[in-house]
Amino acid sequence: MAKFYKCAQKHSNRKTRGKGFTLAELLIVVAIIAVLVSISIPIFTSxxxxxxxxxxxANLRAYYAxxxxxxxxxxxxxxxxxxEDKQGSTGFDAFGLKEITFLNGQKVKM
Structure with missing residues (x-):
């Protein structure tokens, strides 16, 4: 019975000796990471x-406050x-500010 145990132990050592990943496993992991990155980049930019x-x-509200x-x-x-006062005269002419255009394209008249 001791011989069987030693024989099994030799075979198990051979299988566990190479503890690394195979090339196919690494390629699959890289492919999965690439898909996740390609999905997340447009979401991040938006x-x-x-x-x-x-x-x-927020800056406009803080300026107004x-x-x-x-x-x-x-x-x-x-x-x-x-x-702009009640008579309609405006102080914007000296600054050249008539409206503000935000990043989303929305314009606010001053």
Whole structure:
């Protein structure tokens, strides 16, 4: 019975000696990774675009809030900030700002 055990042990050592991956296994893993990357790149770029558009809107809201806070604290508009008063005269002509175009193509008239 000891001989059978030694014989089985020799054969099992031969099979476990090469503990690496085969070339076919490595090629399959590389192919799967390539498919996952090719799917994720367009999703990542669209989410990046959405993040930039959201940043534009957040900056515009922060700019508007800052102008309003300045007006509330001082009671008058800052001369450096473009504005339009009730008579229709605008402070944008000096700055050349008529509208803002966001990354998504949406335009906001000032």
């Amino acid at each position: 989410q990046l675009h959405k993040a930039r558009v959201a940043t534009d809107w 800052e102008i309003q806070a300045d007006f509330i604290s001082t009671g008058k508009y800052n001369k450096k900030v473009p504005y």
